[in-house]
Amino acid sequence: MLNKRVKVYISIIIALGLSFLIYSMLKIPKDTIPDIILFGLFAVLAESLLIYITKELTVSVAFAVDLMAVLTFGPYAGALIASIGTTFQVIKYEDGTIKHLFNFPYYKTLFNVSQLALSVGIAGLVFEYLGGIPGEYVYPKYLLPATITALIYYILNSILMAVLISLLMNKSLAYVLGTDFKWTIPNFLFLAFLGIVMAEAFIRIGYISFILLFIPLLMVRYMFKLYIDLKQSYYDTINVLMKALDAKDKYTAGHSQSVERIAALLSRELGLSESHIERIRIAALLHDIGKIGVKEEVLNKPGKLTDEEMNIIREHPVKGYEILSEVPSLRDVALWVRYHHEWYNGSGYPDGLKGDAIPLEAQILSLADVFDALVSDRPYRDAFSQEEAYKIILEHEGTQFSPKLIDAFKKAFEKNREEFKHDI
CATH class of the missing domain: 1.10.1760 (Arp2/3 complex 21 kDa subunit ARPC3)
Incomplete structure (x- = not known):
């Protein structure tokens, strides 16, 4: 109708x-x-x-x-x-x-x-x-x-x-x-x-x-x-990889697609070109590809992870970088994937980058990743509401996220609230 x-x-x-x-x-x-x-x-x-x-x-x-x-x-x-x-x-x-x-x-x-x-x-x-x-x-x-x-x-x-x-x-x-x-x-x-x-x-x-x-x-x-x-063949290949990852980690099904959508909204608020945004969307779809090498019992563990298990999880950005850097056309994407868990104040991983040393594209992926993770169910907690997730993101201005990125997030969220919903 x-x-x-x-x-x-x-x-x-x-x-x-x-x-x-x-x-x-x-x-x-x-x-x-x-x-x-x-x-x-x-x-x-x-x-x-x-x-x-x-x-x-x-x-x-x-x-x-x-x-x-x-x-x-x-x-x-x-x-x-x-x-x-x-x-x-x-x-x-x-x-x-x-x-x-x-x-x-x-x-x-x-x-x-x-x-x-x-x-x-x-x-x-x-x-x-x-x-x-x-x-x-x-x-x-x-x-x-x-x-x-x-x-x-x-x-x-x-x-x-x-x-x-x-x-x-x-x-x-x-x-x-x-x-x-x-x-x-x-x-x-x-x-x-x-x-x-x-x-x-x-x-x-x-x-x-x-x-x-x-x-x-x-x-x-x-x-x-x-x-x-x-x-189309290019995107079909990426989608097959994402489906393989979703099948391995049932709690993150649809996560990459949601991160892709949110990353595109943030990128447009930051005034990036559509060709640039297309590269960021590809990076968003592939940002967790390194988790393919992580055991399912670690990915889907319902309780608190041990220090050893946490270290295994924290290896996924580097593993993703190693996988993607082998493809010449994805070398820029590989770097953004490597740095998407870095924090603005330097306390992130794997390399402890700080401030503007973190590529803007990786910062975009980071915020999109965190927001969708917050509004999704996880083995160890239920999903937060959109409003709760929004407040949590704002609380991390200057620590996990740059003021510039937070400003873009506020504008994108107000204009496109429905687009920030998690894909199931």
């Missing part, structure tokens, strides 16, 4: 999008209708060549076709062509299910058509406002307006979809853009360039350019799919 906010948002976008499409139909010259139909069929083909970024989020090579249409025929015809493409697309899901106009929920089709019409149409209007003339040679006179047009289309399309996902998942817009939509940047860079080239080719040589450029379009799709598959 869609909640009220989602229904209102979808209704607003559909109303605006369909209004723009009706207006576009009234504005286009009748002699462009055959071109719109032919371009629309090309857009349908492009929209059907989807690439999965997540289970729900996809991208397609249609961005280049839509941009080409806007630069060639203008904002109104461009919006109609993009709408034809997304209306009649045929989607084949990874499980073999095929979806099309006649078995797809009507409100999803209307939303997709509407948000695309708005994104393409507004981008096309910007092109004209910047002095661009649809149908004239793009290079060199209109190259800058065309580039800005591509950027506007990408931003509007991403934001309209991200707002919907944010409302559906009850996540912040920044979180959705940072986790899901960052994968689309390589797609945008490739297809913006290709869309401009395709528009220039069509204006110069006509419909034969479809044949000449369709192969490069497929190649771009293939390369981006390889990129996504490689990234």
Whole structure:
């Protein structure tokens, strides 16, 4: 069931999008209708060549076709062509299910058509406002307006979809853009360039350019799919390691995923870039990997640990560092994992680092790790409430955690209290 906010948002976008499409139909010259139909069929083909970024989020090579249409025929015809493409697309899901106009929920089709019409149409209007003339040679006179047009289309399309996902998942817009939509940047860079080239080719040589450029379009799709598959394989490997650790230590099941989420929230409050945050998220998922070498009876001991057992537990950051430092692409992550039990006042382990000698990334992992441990059940105690854990963290300002990190924690906790809940 869609909640009220989602229904209102979808209704607003559909109303605006369909209004723009009706207006576009009234504005286009009748002699462009055959071109719109032919371009629309090309857009349908492009929209059907989807690439999965997540289970729900996809991208397609249609961005280049839509941009080409806007630069060639203008904002109104461009919006109609993009709408034809997304209306009649045929989607084949990874499980073999095929979806099309006649078995797809009507409100999803209307939303997709509407948000695309708005994104393409507004981008096309910007092109004209910047002095661009649809149908004239793009290079060199209109190259800058065309580039800005591509950027506007990408931003509007991403934001309209991200707002919907944010409302559906009850996540912040920044979180959705940072986790899901960052994968689309390589797609945008490739297809913006290709869309401009395709528009220039069509204006110069006509419909034969479809044949000449369709192969490069497929190649771009293939390369981006390889990129996504490689990234997914990378995260799948990490998740398998985490599941192995969760199976070994039943009391920390879901702990790494919770630490990853909290670490990302803290990192954003500290103003770190999304590429930097991605590395920290990987470190968060792997921060306890050294515990794989610790005996289960020690990890799951219900009573107080002996000094010898405590020393064994305290070896896990170094063991994790030794495991991860063997992987060249994870050497920075390995250092952060090694230092995630260091204290700001120098009383932590394994190396007794103090103050700014502790990498900021390791400090982030440390606070995220401690908070989630506090709100989780442990063999020797029940979980603290969120409010209790919050107060305990604040009490350790200047000793375990730096004032800078505590300040970021306060802001992140107030803005995203639900995100600080432990994953079970």
